[in-house]
Structures are given as structure tokens and as C-alpha cells.
Amino acid sequence: MALSYLRSSSSRSANLLKPLSSGLSLRSPISTDTTPITVETSVPFTSHRCDAPSRSVETNPKELLTFFRDMALMRRMEIAADSLYKAKLIRGFCHLYDGQEAFAVGMEAAITKKDCIITAYRDHCTFMGRGGTLLEVFAELMGRQAGCSKGKGGSMHFYKKDSNFYGGHGIVGAQVPLGCGLAFAQKYSKDETVTFAMYGDGAANQGQLFEALNISALWDLPAILVCENNHYGMGTAEWRAAKSPAYYKRGDYVPGLKVDGMDALAVKQACKFAKEHALKSGPIILEMDTYRYHGHSMSDPGSTYRTRDEISGVRQERDPIERIRKLILSHDLASEKELKDIEKEVRKEVDDAITRAKESPMPEPSKLFTNVYAKGLGVESFGADRKEVRATLP
């Protein structure tokens, strides 16, 4: 399970056997090693109305290295986006995911591209996990043609339907009923696949979530609701927003599981468990205990409602990439230098993608009027001055 990375403008799955362009020796053979390794999750799972899965997770060197690389890529991508935003190349909203990467990679390790994922606006890394490319991310953030939504969506509206990634939604909580709708359609079509509908601790209090959960439970939909609890809904701490911040229990009659969301292997185990459950018995809630290093968005410093000590504490104790690095080193699967080289490589990929993205032009003016409808029926549409600018919708 590997992310695409930029070699050319077309997305291509990463070929880990390809030699490094810097001329170093061939990559270590552990990248294809699938010898099973068993690792214990950081903490046991806490369950509500179900039997928690085992703490022992099966993995292998290839998977661990993929986790490391993918998370390092996501991390670098988000940090680069921060710089681009400050340079005013990204406008409007930009919600960064750094700190939460373990969920995106752990979930992908447990599912297929036929399972559906839907999330809110903190979607850059989720999009990458579904096979999106760095070029598509940066170009979209900068509003260029090469973007995944051709520059018309922006940070909050990434989609990749061919890998069953349904966005990318700006209205807090709306994605949960939509996700249950995807699950409905999967069951209707007898596809034997599931939907992961992701939301935050802020959205967890939304009424429509409970409406959708009620219907999902009544109709036994294969919906997995994932609360990425980073403990702050915008600037409001969870204990100030939720009378009961035990989000995994909030489903009441729906089973739930609380997971250390900074542990990619725990995430993988939980998602695997959830998928099996959802296919057999209907909806389940996963609560991921996670953390975002950045503020809610680029307009929020993130330090007026949290202490710097808290943020650096989490970074030191629970960082998802460091966890995997320690695991790889302790199991002697790669050297420190090899891991550092991967990080350097990843940095270069990100820089190259940004250069390519900057070269991509902004959309043609005629694109203002495209895709309003799937079938425009030759209807007229208007610009600000309708005597000056009119278009026929195809």
C-alpha cells in the first residue's frame, strides 16, 4: 500500500524497487520483505458494546517502511502548504493534518480502494492516501488547472471518485449523512464494501450525525463513523463543547471503539475490525485519539487555547512518524541514515511538485461556466454584467 509520488504528471503507484536518483546503492531489500512481525499497540482498545480486538497487530517490514514514507510525505506536504499559505500562494481556507497522519495511513492499510472514504475539510492527506498525487494537491491549493478539482474547488474540495474518495466537504458534520448514504448505496448494490465517514470532535455534536446513525442502525448500513478526536473543535476544547466527550460511546446502541490515533498499527487493527463488523452487523463508531500540531486552520495560530508545552509534549511523546521510526530501528529493519535519506527524498519530491504546480496555469476564463450542471441543456448563464458576459452551458 504505497502513495503515489511525483515522477511525472501522471499518477503512478510508487515502485519501491526503483534505485534512488542520487546515485546511492540500490534501496535496502527490506522494502519488499513481508516477513510477519507482531507489534503491540501503544495502549489497549477501549470498547463500547463490542469485544475489543487484540492489541497484537501483525505487520511486516514492507508495511512499516511504507507507513514511514507515506507519513513523512504527508508531513512534509502539510508543512510546505503552511509556507505556501504564508507566501499568499494559497488563499482562503487551509486546514492542515500534520500530527494526524497515522489515521490516514493506518486506515488505508486495512481497506481497499473499493471501500469509500468521505471526510470534512482537513482532507489533503486523506486524498493522498487514496492515491492522489502531490501535484494535484499543490496545484489545487494554488487554484491551478493541474489541481484535482481543476482549481475550482480549493483546499476543502478534493475528490477522487475513481478511488472512492468522496471529498472534501466544508460544512461541519454534513459529510456524515453523506457517508451513510454511500454505505446505503454500497449495500443496495451488494458490493460487500464499507464506507469510512470521518468527522472531528467538533462535528460529533451535530444533530444530523445522530439522524444518520439512527437510520444506519435501523437499515444495517456498512457505515463506519470515525471521530478524529484531536480534542479541539476549532478553538474550543472538547470538554467545553461536549457534555460527554466519550465519543466512541455516543452512538448509544451502536458499538464503539476508542483507539490511539497516533499509532498507525492500532489504527490499522481497528479499521480492519470495524470493516468486518460493519459488513456483518451494521454501523460502528471509531474514536481516534489524535492531535493536530497546527491550529484549526491557517488563520488560527493554535496557541491561544492550547499551551505550547502541550503541543511540544505530544510531539515528543506521541508523534506518529517517530513511533514508526523507533519501531523500524528497534527491529533493525533499516538504519537511521536510510530513514533520513527517505525523508530527504520526500522533501525533494514535495519541492519538485510545488515547482510543477507553480508552472500550472490558472483555469481558462471559460471554465467559470463549466460543470454547473452535468447536463446543461444549452441553458444560458451570466457573468456579473450579463450584457457583457454570457455563456451557454453545454
Add this chain to the structure above:
Amino acid sequence: MFGVVKQKMLRLSLTQIRPAVSALRSYSSAAKQMTVREALNSALDEEMSADPKVFLMGEEVGEYQGAYKISKGLLEKYGPERVLDTPITEAGFAGIGVGAAYYGLKPVVEFMTFNFSMQAIDHIINSAAKSNYMSAGQMSVPIVFRGPNGAAAGVGAQHSQCYASWYASCPGLKVLMPYSSEDARGLLKAAIRDPDPVVFLENELLYGESFPVSDEFLDSSFCLPIGKAKIERVGKDVTITAFSKMVGHALKAAEILEKDGIDAEVINLRSIRPLDRSTISASIRKTNRLITVEEGFPQHGVGAEICASVVEESFAYLDAPVERIAGADVPMPYAANLERMAVPQVEDIVRAAKRACYRSEPLAAVA
């Protein structure tokens, strides 16, 4: 009098207009009749039969046979997987419908009335209407939101609003409003087949009304084009645009006006978005006078859009200011006499048409 009747018959034979409901039914004794309810039911039935991706979801649509019996018999025919009774949670089930449409199914989501659609309006606008645009074409949303809209009888302020102008202002939506059985059947079939989100606004008071229908209409492939208005009555002196129940009022007004020598052209809009501006424009250029009729609140209404459009496109053709007849600018009262004042009546349309023809009674002194 005889001359008027002769004129009427001549017009009928020349233009083959479908006769309006009551008075002219006797001319079409051979034709089949169908109520709007039956027309909608048959459209749902046939589209569900033709395409297994189409399913119906809403409150009481299944076991209760539909709150207004529009979905009668469908649960029995298609089963509970395709005809789904939902809890009374509009935001939840509308969102689920849109999600299913994202995946590629073709949901028909029923709101018991469109007053309740406000609970789900975020999904209609932000999740459905805008998705194809925001995703540059990746996420089309082939969903139909349907149900009764506008005033019924005596149901009060919270159950009587018309949502035509609210939804029709939003790019990415299509808004259809049938009047006759032909409209109901043809437009609903078109809506279900359309790959974009369609808001299909019916009218409870029209469900039981019967209209004559042709053989072509009865064929399962019958479909009406979206975005095309229908000229229900050809005229030359004044254009009256109307939609839904008001079409009936406009036709009655036209009969009354005829006795006074005013030949009104009645346009049944059918499609509020896209609006058939070219049909309206062509009519204005012929008659030079316009009355817009709608049931909903007047401010920022459909009539306002039509007036602006006509002024922009055909100003030189107007011989009189555009007249707007709309619901009263108040929440719908309950008392029968006040309710009557809150909704356009036939005499309101007649009066406005006469004003536009400079044939009105002297205006009352300004209060």
C-alpha cells in the same frame, strides 16, 4: 356572445391547446382523463421499473402508501429495499440520499412538504447543487427532491410557503413545477432521468385534479424537456406567466378577460430553473404587456426575475409596466377570509391584466 364562442372554438382547432380543466372538458369526451396523483404515481412506477438504480425514500412513502398517496402500491411492487420509510429526520435522510447519489444511485427523496426541506436545505444546496462544480465534474448528483410546495388549505404559516424562488436562485439545481397531469408525468420522468439535482415542486391541491391525456402521454417513454415553458393559451393582448396551481387561475382569468375583449396569452412556465426566457421574450414581443403570477412571497420572487429579464431583453417592446401578482407579503394566516386575501385570486389577475391594458377601474384613492 355567439361570436365569442366561435372564436374560442376556432382557436382550439387551430392551436390544439389542451383544454383547461373544468369548462372545456366536454370537448374532449373521447380522451382519457388522469389525475395529477395518478400521473406522478405512474411516472415513479415506470422509472423504477426501467432503472434499478432508482429508489424512493421519505416519510410514509412505503407502508402508509404515501402521505398523499403519490407512492401508492410502490412498496408492494418494488419491496422495502427500494421504497424506504424514513424516520422524521430530514437532514439525515436528505444527506443519505445525496450520498447515495454520489455513489451512482438515483434517489427520489420525498419531503412531506417543502416546508420541511428547510431542515435539509444544506444538503440540497451545499452537498448536492454545488458538488459537480466544486469537483470539476467528478461528482454528479442525479437526485430528485420532490413533494408538495406552497399553500394548501387552512394549514397556517409554517406549512404554506412556496420555495420556488429560493431554490431557483441556486446554480447547479434544476427546479420544475408541474401544473397538469401531463406536466406531472413528463417532468417527473425527465427529472429522474436527469443527471443533476432536481427540486420538483408539486402542489397538494392539484393532486386530485383530473386532466385529459393523450396516447403519447401514456407511453412509458413519454418525457417533457426541462427548461421549456408551455403556452397553454395563445393570445395577443397581454402575456400572463404562471406556474403550478396559478396556471389554472390564469386560464380562468383569461376566460373572463376575453369577455372584455382582452385576449390573454397564458404561459405555463413548467421549469423555474432553467427559466425559458426565450418563450417569455417572444410572447412579450408579441403582446407588449406582462403579468407575472405566483403564489409565493413577492419580494425577490420568480416574478421579479421575469420582470428584470424582460426589461433587460425586451424593454422597447413593453407598452406598460410589468405587473406582479403574488402571495401577500405576510406569513399565511389561518382564518379563511384572511387566507383568501393572502393567496392570488382570479380577480387579482384580471384586474392586473386590465391595468396593463389601461382598461382598469379608476384606482382607489391612496390611503
